[in-house]
Amino acid sequence: MTNIGVILTLIVIFGGLLWLLVRSISGREVDRRIIFLFIFVSVAAPIIFQITFKERATPVVEALFANIDGLPAGSKVLISFDFDPAMAPEVQPMANAMSRHCLEKGHKIVFMSLWATGQSLMTTTLSRVILPEFPEKVNGVDYVNVGYKAGNEGVLNVIVSDFKKMFPTDVNGVPLDSTQLFRDIRSCADLDLIIALGGGRPGPKEWVLFVGDPADVPVGVGVAAVVAPQLYPYFPQQIVGILGGVKGAAEYEQLLIATHDRFVDMETPGIDMMGPQTLAHVVIMAFIVIGNIAFFRSRSKGGSK
Amino acid sequence: MSRTAVIVFAGVVALFVVSWMVKAMVLADVSETNIVDAFMVTVAAFLTLAIYSFLYKDNPYYKFAEHLFVGVSAAFWMVQGFWTTIVGNLLPRLSEGLATWFQQPYQGGGYDLGVFVFPYSIMYWIPVILGSLLLMRLSPQGGWLSRWPLALIVGTTAGLNFVRYLRSDFIVQVAATFVPLFGRDPHPWQGFGHFFSNLDLSASGQFVALLSNWVIFIGVFCGLIYFFFSKEHTGAFGKASRVGIWILMITFGASFGYTVMGRISLLVGRLTFLFRDWLGLIS
Numbered sequence: 144m145t146n147i148g149v150i151l152t153l154i155v156i157f158g159g160l161l162w163l164l165v166r167s168i169s170g171r172e173v174d175r176r177i178i179f180l181f182i183f184v185s186v187a188a189p190i191i192f193q194i195t196f197k198e199r200a201t202p203v204v205e206a207l208f209a210n211i212d213g214l215p216a217g218s219k220v221l222i223s224f225d226f227d228p229a230m231a232p233e234v235q236p237m238a239n240a241m242s243r244h245c246l247e248k249g250h251k252i253v254f255m256s257l258w259a260t261g262q263s264l265m266t267t268t269l270s271r272v273i274l275p276e277f278p279e280k281v282n283g284v285d286y287v288n289v290g291y292k293a294g295n296e297g298v299l300n301v302i303v304s305d306f307k308k309m310f311p312t313d314v315n316g317v318p319l320d321s322t323q324l325f326r327d328i329r330s331c332a333d334l335d336l337i338i339a340l341g342g343g344r345p346g347p348k349e350w351v352l353f354v355g356d357p358a359d360v361p362v363g364v365g366v367a368a369v370v371a372p373q374l375y376p377y378f379p380q381q382i383v384g385i386l387g388g389v390k391g392a393a394e395y396e397q398l399l400i401a402t403h404d405r406f407v408d409m410e411t412p413g414i415d416m417m418g419p420q421t422l423a424h425v426v427i428m429a430f431i432v433i434g435n436i437a438f439f440r441s442r443s444k445g446g447s448k
Numbered sequence: 449m450s451r452t453a454v455i456v457f458a459g460v461v462a463l464f465v466v467s468w469m470v471k472a473m474v475l476a477d478v479s480e481t482n483i484v485d486a487f488m489v490t491v492a493a494f495l496t497l498a499i500y501s502f503l504y505k506d507n508p509y510y511k512f513a514e515h516l517f518v519g520v521s522a523a524f525w526m527v528q529g530f531w532t533t534i535v536g537n538l539l540p541r542l543s544e545g546l547a548t549w550f551q552q553p554y555q556g557g558g559y560d561l562g563v564f565v566f567p568y569s570i571m572y573w574i575p576v577i578l579g580s581l582l583l584m585r586l587s588p589q590g591g592w593l594s595r596w597p598l599a600l601i602v603g604t605t606a607g608l609n610f611v612r613y614l615r616s617d618f619i620v621q622v623a624a625t626f627v628p629l630f631g632r633d634p635h636p637w638q639g640f641g642h643f644f645s646n647l648d649l650s651a652s653g654q655f656v657a658l659l660s661n662w663v664i665f666i667g668v669f670c671g672l673i674y675f676f677f678s679k680e681h682t683g684a685f686g687k688a689s690r691v692g693i694w695i696l697m698i699t700f701g702a703s704f705g706y707t708v709m710g711r712i713s714l715l716v717g718r719l720t721f722l723f724r725d726w727l728g729l730i731s
Contacts, residue, residue, distance in 0.1 A: 179503045186715050190723055191730060202651050232717025233710060259528035292537070293529040300608060311555050312536065318553050342710075352612040356620065368710035372703045380624050381616065388706060389713045416716045423712045 148192025160429045167437035185426040189418035198397040207363040207384020208398045216249030218335035224261035225341030230367045236392040236413040237365035239272045246277045252286040257345045262291040283322040290314035295345040299353035303331050332358040342367025389416045493726040541568040627661040667695045
């Protein structure tokens with residue numbers, strides 16, 4: 144079924160592209176809605192026929208993976224969900240994969256959010272990944288969800304010196320002083336790693352500026368693709384690793400599957416999304432080529448310069 | 449309202465109801481709250497399609513979904529801010545009674561100033577007053593009062609950001625630009641003979657490390673020259689400036705590529721929802 148689907152998809156898309164090329168060369172306009180239709184087909188077909196590719200991790204992703212993998216069991220890792228449902232298709236797979244990795248390695252996780260929308264997405268990770276896959280892990284001992292606080296950089300500026308001043312209780316109203324995990328945590332300086340997930344402001348960059356650098360705590364980031372290029376200058380001095388967009392998520396999932404037998408059958412939304420990504424990018428590149436061919440041809444005929 | 453608009457509206461309503469009923473029947477075996485679940489999935493699918501309908505042309509369904517999104521987002525952030533920060537952090541520090549009323553643990557104590565302890569129950573009235581003053585913006589006569597808390601917010605943010613950005617975005621970034629052009633640990637420079645006889649083209653090899661450092665050096669240098677307008681961009685200076693433009697264009701291209709990937713990811717997310725959760729086409 145998959146093979147037939149792939150063949151059908153390729154025939155439809157490349158046949159259509161050929162038609163577009165002929166139409167463009169002959170000087171006829173192409174309605175923008177036809178372009179949208181092509182993108183729809185190139186994304187929808189791989190989803191329906193579940194076309195996927197094997198990923199190979201890049202050094203920036205490997206660095207973050209190795210950092211989490213190399214921490215001794217019992218290390219304290221903070222994962223901040225600073226994103227909204229619009230970024231969730233890209234960032235949630237990273238959150239799930241890194242939460243799995245941390246718990247598998249025996250690390251303790253503090254979940255928090257600087258975005259109001261991040262709190263419900265945290266709950267999604269807890270209910271769909273941690274509770275069903277790690278039933279032996281105990282809330283308050285192995286992980287704590289401290290929820291969301293308004294204040295953006297102000298929140299970071301407080302927790303860098305006193306965590307419980309800003310988060311006196313967890314999301315359920317349980318005082319953090321009474322939890323085993325927070326016995327040794329006074330400020331962010333007591334953490335072994337911070338993973339900032341997001342793509343807006345406040346987000347990973349603010350974590351580097353307001354917590355990572357002042358408190359000298361390693362920061363790893365998982366970000367929406369749009370902001371990934373802006374974070375590369377911080378690697379490797381100020382950021383230990385970057386997961387950029389769904390490609391970063393897919394690479395991380397691939398590493399997790401390759402190194403941990405337990406995760407061989409886990410859900411891999413990142414890898415699953417790379418099929419549509421690849422085909423859509425091929426189509427967009429074809430559009431660029433067709434557009435240029437049509438442009439140079441019209442110019443050679445004395446058309447618009 | 450035109451006749452066509454009425455027909456389209458009736459069609460959309462009919463489609464919504466049919467979708468809801470079919471989905472409810474499908475979910476009947478797996479969920480006790482199948483009718484509510486089916487309604488939620490159908491609403492989400494309807495709103496997704498309403499937003500994407502803009503690609504065809506602007507229409508009332510798109511406007512409805514857009515306005516609903518903005519309104520719900522604003523309300524959601526306000527409610528979250530109230531319950532997590534005002535109820536979670538402020539009220540339990542103002543009084544024990546309020547803490548008990550909102551079922552929060554009382555957070556007595558105070559801020560140690562050295563000579564005396566400033567009780568939270570007094571200190572936290574300052575943000576209450578300043579926050580209330582912000583709302584004076586809604587009053588035509590007392591609007592000027594909102595400038596005071598606003599000035600405090602702007603001043604504090606500027607002060608905090610100045611220090612943080614100066615350190616992390618300027619000093620550390622400048623330091624990171626001073627890269628060794630002829631290698632260091634784990635790839636110390638041992639001469640051209642050693643370099644070519646042990647040529648390693650892998651991502652972690654010496655060649656790639658050196659190439660990266662040279663790109664950083666030339667990129668920063670030429671990029672800065674492009675933005676240096678006190679000298680005419682001619683001769684060698686002009687050529688370096690030209691390289692600077694290329695570096696900038698490649699950077700913008702990389703950003704564009706990532707942006708395309710991000711936007712496609714969003715489309716994949718919505719289509720996956722439509723095909724899996726709504727239509728049940730994929731598992």
